[in-house]
Structures are given as structure tokens and as C-alpha cells.
Amino acid sequence: MSERPPLPPLSRIGIIGGGQLGRMSAMAAARLGYVCHIFTPEEDAPASQVAARTFRADYDHLTALEAFADSCDVITFEFENVSAEGLARLAHHRPVRPSPFVLEISQDRLAEKSFVTERARARTAPFARVTDREELALALEEIGLPAVLKTTRLGYDGKGQARVTSRAEAEAAFATLEPKPLILEGFVDFAAELSVVLARGADGTIAAFDPVLNHHHQHILDLTLAPAPIPPEIAEEAQRIAARIAEALDLVGLLCVEMFLDRDGRILVNEIAPRPHNSGHWTIDACPVSQFELHIRAVAGLPLPAPRRHSDAVMKNLVGPEEIGLWPEILATPGLIPHHYGKREARPGRKMGHVTRLFPRGALPGPEGIAAAIAPLAMRYRPGE
Ligand SMILES: Nc1ncnc2c1ncn2[C@@H]1O[C@H](COP(=O)(O)OP(=O)(O)O)[C@@H](O)[C@H]1O
Ligand SMILES: [Mg+2]
Structure with a gap:
């Protein structure tokens, strides 16, 4: 995104997500003289308690998201599981920082690890995409055990992942972890x-x-x-x-x-x-x-x-x-x-x-x-x- 003049005090910053990260961002924004608007489905969200306005709707409610965008000067997020597509729509209304592209990469463990290794020239644990049982067998052969099988999307605080030490454990984890596709990662000691x-x-x-x-x-x-x-x-x-x-x-x-x-x-x-x-x-x-x-x-x-x-x-x-x-x-x-x-x-x-x-x-x-x-x-x- 091109450089723009800094936002003057009393500008409105829209934060998608109403949790503690939004709360503490809003508190920092207030100290700089900004006014925060929160978008969250939650009633009485931690961030709403310290913000000027809350737009309460589901994260995929496009009309509500657009009304929220129109009420702000710039938009950011504290919650990653909002749709990158929805965010891209908002970017037509107001600057979205970080960009929907950044969100899209971070939402998907496969896209994220590929980006980190190929574009940022950094190491990760060995990883492979797993969509079906054949791919699971191939991935286990390639990566070995122990390993960690994870959903590619929507995981947090260890949810949506399982450490596996045998082929049988990997197959059992494959059967229960949703949504597919999954990613198999080498376990890092x-x-x-x-x-x-x-x-x-x-x-x-x-x-x-x-x-x-x-x-x-x-x-x-x-x-x-x-x-x-x-x-x-x-x-x-x-x-x-x-x-x-x-x-x-x-x-x-x-x-x-x-x-x-x-x-x-x-x-x-x-x-x-x-x-x-x-x-x-x-x-x-x-x-x-x-x-x-x-x-x-x-x-x-x-x-x-x-x-x-x-x-x-x-x-x-x-x-x-x-x-x-x-x-x-x-x-x-x-x-x-x-x-x-x-x-x-x-x-x-x-x-x-x-x-x-x-x-x-x-x-x-x-x-x-x-x-x-x-x-x-x-x-x-x-x-x-
Ligand atoms: N490949 C791995 N090898 C060893 N430990 C792992 C591996 N992947 C995850 N873990 C452990 O599980 C924790 C949570 O995994 P992470 O991928 O960060 O998912 P999230 O934080 O989204 O739940 C990590 O902080 C780490 O302690
Ligand atoms: Mg983590």
C-alpha cells in the first residue's frame, strides 16, 4: 500500500475482533487520541468495553462489515479467522492494514510454511500436505515419526492438531481432524x-x-x-x-x-x-x-x-x-x-x-x-x- 499522510488524532480505527488483543490495541489507540470501532459477534466483548462503538454481527456478514468499514478511517484486525475475501471487499472502502494478502497467507499453515521457505528463505520443520490416506502414507514415509498432524486452517492454542508416534496413531488422527486438508510436520525436539x-x-x-x-x-x-x-x-x-x-x-x-x-x-x-x-x-x-x-x-x-x-x-x-x-x-x-x-x-x-x-x-x-x-x-x- 502506498504511503499516506499519518492519521490525525480523533480519526477512527476499526478493529475486527473483540478479544483482549483488540482491547489492549484500543487502549493504546486511545492514548494516541484515536477512537476505536470494534467488529465482533460477541456481546460485551473485552474490546467493546474500552471502545467508542461496536458493530455486532457475524464475521461473514458482508453488509455489516461494509457499514463498519464506512464508519472508520482505517481497518485492522486482532482476529485471524475473518474471511480474507470479506477483508478484500472492505479494502475497496478503506485501507486495510495488514493487507488481506497477509491475512490469507497466515490463515493457512501450508501457504504460510511454503511462503516462509520459498519467499523468505527461512527454515521450517519438514512438512507435507495431506488430503487423503494415500497422501498420509507418502507424507509419513517422507517426514518420518514422530510427527504432528494439524488442520491447515482455524487451529489455535493447540486445537486441531495431534502428535503422532506411529502409523496407526496418524491414521486415527487423520480420521478425526477437520477440516481437511491437513498438514504433516516433522516433530521438532x-x-x-x-x-x-x-x-x-x-x-x-x-x-x-x-x-x-x-x-x-x-x-x-x-x-x-x-x-x-x-x-x-x-x-x-x-x-x-x-x-x-x-x-x-x-x-x-x-x-x-x-x-x-x-x-x-x-x-x-x-x-x-x-x-x-x-x-x-x-x-x-x-x-x-x-x-x-x-x-x-x-x-x-x-x-x-x-x-x-x-x-x-x-x-x-x-x-x-x-x-x-x-x-x-x-x-x-x-x-x-x-x-x-x-x-x-x-x-x-x-x-x-x-x-x-x-x-x-x-x-x-x-x-x-x-x-x-x-x-x-x-x-x-x-x-x-
Ligand atoms: N512440528 C512441531 N514440533 C514440535 N512441537 C510442535 C510442532 N508444532 C507445534 N508444536 C507445539 O504445539 C504448540 C502449538 O502449535 P502451533 O503450530 O503454534 O499451533 P497454534 O498455536 O495455532 O495452536 C507449539 O507452540 C509447540 O509447542
Ligand atoms: Mg502457535
Whole structure:
């Protein structure tokens, strides 16, 4: 998209999706003087609670999407499962950032991995498309076991995927995973999971945060350590890979690249998300300009300051009724910075909020120190796990 003048304060930014990512983007937008309109099917959505207007309809309701577009000056999204086609229609009404093309690539694990390997010259785990049982047999031969069988679309938080260690397991998983086609990926025995969040402007400026280390519990992000305790040359390589992907996509907006660091010190790209990411929440408290502000700045055409981290940080997600049930204790603990997403119902596995704990730069503690720092929350992260 060509360069446009920056949006002046009081311009209206449309965000498709009403979850916590939209909520925190809207909060950052408000600080810059913008007014946010949210599009979501959900009643009382986390983002609606902090936005000026909500258009409530299903994501495939074209007339509602068009009315929403006409009410805004620019459109972005915090939710990836809106139809890329619908978004392309909106692009006739208003600028859509990132572009529908970027969304389309990130929505499909096959398109995403092909793009990353062919266009951004980055490595991924070996992968193959699986549409029927013959292709499954061929893919298993090519990739070997253990492997991970995934749906190509609509997966999140580990849903729509299965780790398989035998042909029989692969066939059973093939029978249950929907919708087809599927993708078979080689299982990566990773040393760590890393991610890089960056913003790219219409003029090609890139602003990238330091890589962070992510620890998952039951396939849901549990803990992020910022910065990732990795050698500087690996950190630089991770940022270079993320920048190559952003450039190849001609991204205008925010991008998170999830990566595996394998036991040989090589980086393999796992997936990309062209929106704010859970592993970037620490930036609200540890950086002068957060991922949410960079998101809004990129979308609004404002300058993108190089990210600076004034502190090191640990971010712990509050997942499900048990962890959000500790809210009173969290509030009473000095040093824990609380973030509540305003969700009424705490279902198991639902992200309800997060806490951040800051440390002086270079003073990120080891596991024992982290456990102490996030008490009263239970520590699940164990090094070498
Ligand atoms: N090929 C793989 N090898 C090893 N672990 C994997 C692989 N693919 C996924 N995982 C694990 O499952 C988690 C979720 O998978 P991911 O592809 O990121 O899907 P999503 O985040 O959309 O649910 C990853 O963060 C990682 O821990
Ligand atoms: Mg993921």
C-alpha cells in the first residue's frame, strides 16, 4: 500500500475482533487520541468495553462489515479467522492494514510454511500436505515419526492438531481432524520456543522487539521471558528471519513470528501471526512503546520508534477459573502488574488476564527466582523440560 499522510488524532480505527488483543490495541489507540470501532459477534466483548462503538454481527456478514468499514478511517484486525475475501471487499472502502494478502497467507499453515521457505528463505520443520490416506502414507514415509498432524486452517492454542508416534496413531488422527486438508510436520525436539514481534511501516521501516522465550502449558502460552536467554548471534538471526518475512509479505502493521530453536542452535519458523501476540504483552510494562502502540502506529502511518526495553520482564498468563480466581492475591502482591481482560465467564483454558513482573536489565532470574517473583501463582516452567 502506498504511503499516506499519518492519521490525525480523533480519526477512527476499526478493529475486527473483540478479544483482549483488540482491547489492549484500543487502549493504546486511545492514548494516541484515536477512537476505536470494534467488529465482533460477541456481546460485551473485552474490546467493546474500552471502545467508542461496536458493530455486532457475524464475521461473514458482508453488509455489516461494509457499514463498519464506512464508519472508520482505517481497518485492522486482532482476529485471524475473518474471511480474507470479506477483508478484500472492505479494502475497496478503506485501507486495510495488514493487507488481506497477509491475512490469507497466515490463515493457512501450508501457504504460510511454503511462503516462509520459498519467499523468505527461512527454515521450517519438514512438512507435507495431506488430503487423503494415500497422501498420509507418502507424507509419513517422507517426514518420518514422530510427527504432528494439524488442520491447515482455524487451529489455535493447540486445537486441531495431534502428535503422532506411529502409523496407526496418524491414521486415527487423520480420521478425526477437520477440516481437511491437513498438514504433516516433522516433530521438532526443540531446545526452546522463541518469538519475535515487529512492526513495519508503509515506508518499509522495521521496529523489532528482542526475541523472547515462551513456555506453553497444555498447548497454551503460560510464561514469556523477555529477553530470551540466548546468545546474541541467535537473537540477531531470529530478528533477521522475522524481518525477511515481514519484507516478503510487504507487511504494514504488526507481525509475530513463532520459532523453534533446535538442539543444534538452528532456528525453524513455526507460525506467523500478523497481529499483536500474547508473547508481546510484556512490552506494555517493560518498554516505552508497547506492541499495541506499535500496531496502532503502523496502522495509522505514524513514525515507528525503535523498540527499547527499559526492564527485563516475566509475563505469566492467567488461564481459566483457577488462575483468575487468585485476582485478590495478585492485587495484594507488590511488584505484580495486573492486567484483567474484562471477561465475565472463566472457562477452563480461557485466557482471562496476565501479570507482568519487571527486573532491572540483565537481572532476569533463573527458575527459582521466577517462581518467587510470580507467587502466588504456581510455577509450571522447569528448565530443560
Ligand atoms: N512440528 C512441531 N514440533 C514440535 N512441537 C510442535 C510442532 N508444532 C507445534 N508444536 C507445539 O504445539 C504448540 C502449538 O502449535 P502451533 O503450530 O503454534 O499451533 P497454534 O498455536 O495455532 O495452536 C507449539 O507452540 C509447540 O509447542
Ligand atoms: Mg502457535
